[in-house]
Amino acid sequence: MATPVLAQGKDSATDELAALRAELARLSARVDQLETELDQAETKAEAATAAAAAASQSAASASESAAAAQASADKAPSIKFKGAPLIEAAGGWSFKPRGRLQYDAGFTNAPGSTGREDGFGNEVRRARLGVEGDIPGGFGYKFEIDFAGNETEITDAILTYEDGGLKVNVGQHNNFQGLEELTSSRFISMMERAAYTDAFGFERRVGTSVQYSGGNVLVQGGLFTDNISDLSNKNWSADGRVVFMPKMGDTQLHFGGSLHFTDLVGGSTVRYRQRPFVHFTGERFINTGTLGADGETGYGLEAAAINGPFHAAAEGYWQKVDMPIGDDPTFFGGYAEVGYFLTGGDSRGYKGGTFDRVKPANPVGAGGIGAIQLNLRYDYLDLNDAGIVGGQQSGFGVSMIWTPTDYTRFMMNYGKMSYDDAVYAASGGDTSYDVDAFGVRAQVDF
Structure with missing residues (x-):
């Protein structure tokens, strides 16, 4: 009677051990997958950070260019027409030809x-x-x-x-x-x-x-x-x-x-x-x-x-x-x-x-x-x-x-x-x- 019971217990332990080994193998594979995904995420994050920095630099450059363009536009003379061209420049300069003809x-x-x-x-x-x-x-x-x-x-x-x-x-x-x-x-x-x-x-x-x-x-x-x-x-x-x-x-x-x-x-x-x-x-x-x-x-x-x-x-x-x-x-x-x-x-x-x-x-x-x-x-x-x-x-x-x-x-x-x-x-x-x-x-x- 004792011998069959002992054999049955050994078989059950063997099955549990195999199941644990399979679970460990699965978990190990999952850990490897997560590590791979993490590496990929970090790579993407680094790329995104670099892209954001580049975009920020581009925006700053664009802002500087716009400011320079505006400053240049502010300094450029403006031309109006009041019977003849009226040219006005920054700082208070202006120039206008004038004249009349009566016959x-x-x-x-x-x-x-x-x-x-x-x-x-x-x-x-x-x-x-x-x-x-x-x-x-x-x-x-x-x-x-x-x-x-x-x-x-x-x-x-x-x-x-x-x-x-x-x-x-x-x-x-x-x-x-x-x-x-x-x-x-x-x-x-x-x-x-x-x-x-x-x-x-x-x-x-x-x-x-x-x-x-x-x-x-x-x-x-x-x-x-x-x-x-x-x-x-x-x-x-x-x-x-x-x-x-x-x-x-x-x-x-x-x-x-x-x-x-x-x-x-x-x-x-x-x-x-x-x-x-x-x-x-x-x-x-x-x-x-x-x-x-x-x-x-x-x-x-x-x-x-x-x-x-x-x-x-x-x-x-x-x-x-x-x-x-x-x-x-x-x-x-x-x-x-x-x-x-x-x-x-x-x-x-x-x-x-x-x-x-x-x-x-x-x-x-x-x-x-x-x-x-x-x-x-x-x-x-x-x-x-x-x-x-x-x-x-x-x-x-x-x-x-x-x-x-x-x-x-x-x-x-x-x-x-x-x-x-x-x-x-x-x-x-x-x-x-x-x-x-x-x-x-x-x-x-x-």
Whole structure:
């Protein structure tokens, strides 16, 4: 009985031992498999880490390249177009060519018995080229030459400095005579400015001036010598202007006054005279002749309003002559005008104490016809005083202006000049008569 039982126990132990050996072999194989997988995972992890590091390096390089490209782009000049290319560079540099061309033609009609030349006339009224721009530090420059009339004349030659509302000008520039004179010829409402501005010899002069603009107030003043073409001499002048320019709702208002004093060297002379409404005629029916003068004192008042398509403006100017002998005469000139745009959405521009560019709401080239404006003006000039009989001129003018784009303009003007005490007598010695003038202008500026 014992022997079979013992044999059965030995067989069972043998089976268990074989099973354990098989399990150990399986576990060993599994361990080998796991070690292999771990090695593979570590290899992949190392590859992934290396790839991530490479990607990070590439991203850093790309970021550096982008930053360098942006820095380069920031330093590269930008080009805008404002009638002509405006080039702006980092640090406050800018450069822009500028210019204008105005071609006039028309007729004048004076009484034949005066013996004065009339009929058709034409001219290049202005042909200017120049440059302007900014210099780092708040400085700027403007230089322009006029080639009209087969002559070369420097109009503006200025170095400027600006800091907030303060501006300093050094060089040849306008000396604050008033709204009409300081408004650019590109933006005036008639082909020519009011008669007194030319008669009283308003012109650019070499000098130094300061102006300050803050809120609704503009203050300008400076000391000047003479026009650059007349230097060198000892003439000098002091000029100042104050403007109050508030807005009331949609209405831009303008009120101003100016004062001017000119000291002339001994033996100087002045002469006040004026053409009939247009510049292409050389005839002048009012003329004081040559007057000895030690100096001039002028003072002016100005007012204007702009509301939508409507505008109105008026100025008066008194010019007193300090004569070495006899009474000192005071001559007067002034004008009043109204204007209205026939095209919807258009209005007269205004900026910095002067009239500015008209920008058509619907320009030609963008589906519109541009801006069309009608203007009426009464223009008066009196050159009679203190025994001097230079004549009186009352001008009645009408103009139609078509502005197809921001930088092009076409004008048509008619004026009737009524004279008293004209310097040229008609038949029978009559010095009171009328002269008619008609003119057209084509203009482009940039």
